[in-house]
Amino acid sequence: MRYIQGFRDGRTAHALSRLIADEVQTDRDYHLMEFCGGHTHAVFRHGIPDLLPDNVKLVHGPGCPVCVLPVSRLDMAIELAGDDNVILASYGDMLRVPASRRNSLLNARARGKDVRVVQSAVEALELARANPDREVVLFAIGFETTTPPTALAIKQAAAMDLSNFSVFCNHVLTPSAIQSILDSPEVRRLGQVRVDGFLGPSHVSTIIGSAPYEFFAAEYQRPVVIAGFEPLDVLTSIRMLIRQMNDGRAEVENQFLRGVSRDGNEKAKALVADVLELRPDFAWRGLGHVPYSGLRIKREYRRFDAEKRFEMVEREVRENAACQCPAVIRGVKKPTDCEIFGTVCTPRNPIGSCMVSDEGACAAYYRYRRYAEAG
Numbered sequence: 001m002r003y004i005q006g007f008r009d010g011r012t013a014h015a016l017s018r019l020i021a022d023e024v025q026t027d028r029d030y031h032l033m034e035f036c037g038g039h040t041h042a043v044f045r046h047g048i049p050d051l052l053p054d055n056v057k058l059v060h061g062p063g064c065p066v067c068v069l070p071v072s073r074l075d076m077a078i079e080l081a082g083d084d085n086v087i088l089a090s091y092g093d094m095l096r097v098p099a100s101r102r103n104s105l106l107n108a109r110a111r112g113k114d115v116r117v118v119q120s121a122v123e124a125l126e127l128a129r130a131n132p133d134r135e136v137v138l139f140a141i142g143f144e145t146t147t148p149p150t151a152l153a154i155k156q157a158a159a160m161d162l163s164n165f166s167v168f169c170n171h172v173l174t175p176s177a178i179q180s181i182l183d184s185p186e187v188r189r190l191g192q193v194r195v196d197g198f199l200g201p202s203h204v205s206t207i208i209g210s211a212p213y214e215f216f217a218a219e220y221q222r223p224v225v226i227a228g229f230e231p232l233d234v235l236t237s238i239r240m241l242i243r244q245m246n247d248g249r250a251e252v253e254n255q256f257l258r259g260v261s262r263d264g265n266e267k268a269k270a271l272v273a274d275v276l277e278l279r280p281d282f283a284w285r286g287l288g289h290v291p292y293s294g295l296r297i298k299r300e301y302r303r304f305d306a307e308k309r310f311e312m313v314e315r316e317v318r319e320n321a322a323c324q325c326p327a328v329i330r331g332v333k334k335p336t337d338c339e340i341f342g343t344v345c346t347p348r349n350p351i352g353s354c355m356v357s358d359e360g361a362c363a364a365y366y367r368y369r370r371y372a373e374a375g
Contacts, residue, residue, distance in 0.1 A: 037359025209264025
C-alpha cells in the first residue's frame with residue numbers, strides 16, 4: 001500500500017475483524033495492552049473495539065509521556081519559570097497539565113512568567129541565541145523518540161559555547177515501564193492488571209529497535225508485536241498476538257516493518273549514549289519510583305544541566321485524590337471508572353494529565369468513546 005488511505009480501508013478492516021473472530025478461542029480471554037498513547041487514540045478514533053470479539057480486551061498502558069510525568073517535576077518547572085531571568089521553553093502539551101494546587105505552566109504565563117511554546121529542541125537553542133542576556137531552559141520530556149533531539153541540542157550548545165542554554169531533563173525509558181508493569185511490588189499496590197500480550201510502540205521502536213522487547217517475551221512469557229498506528233496495522237497486530245497466544249508462543253514480532261528494524265537507529269542511540277546516562281531512580285505518575293528508568297545529563301555536559309545550574313530540588317507532592325490518572329496509566333481502571341471523568345474533568349478543565357495530552361487515555365475516551373461507554 002503506497003498511500004495512507006490504504007491502511008484505513010474499511011472493507012479490509014472488516015475482513016481482518018472476521019479473521020480475528022474466527023481465530024479466537026471462545027473459552028479464554030485475551031488481555032492485550034497497547035502501551036503507546038498514540039495507539040490508544042488510533043484504537044478509539046477508528047472504532048477498533050467494535051470490530052473485536054468480546055473476549056479480546058484492550059488495556060491502556062502508560063505510553064503517554066505527558067501523563068506519566070509526576071506532579072513534583074512539573075512543580076519544579078513552574079518554580080524555575082518564576083525566575084525573572086529565565087525563559088522556559090516547553091512543548092505545548094505541558095502547558096495545561098495540572099500541577100499541585102491546580103497550578104500550571106499556562107497559569108504561570110498568565111501571571112507574566114516567560115513560558116514559551118517550542119516545536120523542537122532546535123527552537124530552544126535559537127531562543128538562547130536570540131536572548132543572550134537571559135537563561136533559556138528547555139523543559140525536555142518524552143520517551144526514546146524525543147530523546148535524540150534533546151541530546152543533539154546539548155551537543156550543539158556545547159559546540160557553540162552557548163552559556164545561557166540548559167536542559168531540564170525528564171526523558172524516560174519504555175522497557176523500564178513495561179518491566180515495572182509486569183513485576184514491581186510497588187506498582188501492584190495500585191491494583192493488579194492482567195496483561196497477556198503487548199502492542200509495542202512504533203515510534204519509540206524506530207529508535208531502540210525491536211530487540212529490547214525480547215527480554216520480556218523470554219523472561220515473562222508475554223508476546224510483543226510492534227504495531228503501526230493505522231487501523232489495519234493495529235488489527236493485524238492484534239491478530240498476530242492472538243495467533244501467538246493460541247500457539248503457546250511468546251515472541252517479539254514486528255508488524256511495522258516499514259519503520260522498525262531489530263537494532264533501531266544506531267546513530268540516534270549513539271548520540272544519546274554520548275550525552276545522557278541512566279538515573280538510579282525516577283518517579284512516574286501511576287508507576288511510582290522505577291529504578292534506572294529515566295535519563296540525566298552526563299558529567300561532561302553538566303554545564304547544560306538545569307537541575308545543577310539552578311540547584312533545583314524535587315519535593316514530594318500528593319496527587320489530587322479525586323483524579324484516577326495513576327490507575328488509568330497503570331491500566332487498572334478505564335477513564336470512565338473515574339467519578340469526575342467528563343463532568344468536573346474535561347479537556348477544557350483538566351484535573352489530571354490524562355485529559356490533556358493528545359496521547360492521554362482520558363482525552364481519547366472523551367473525544368471518541370464516552371457516549372458509547374455510557375450506553
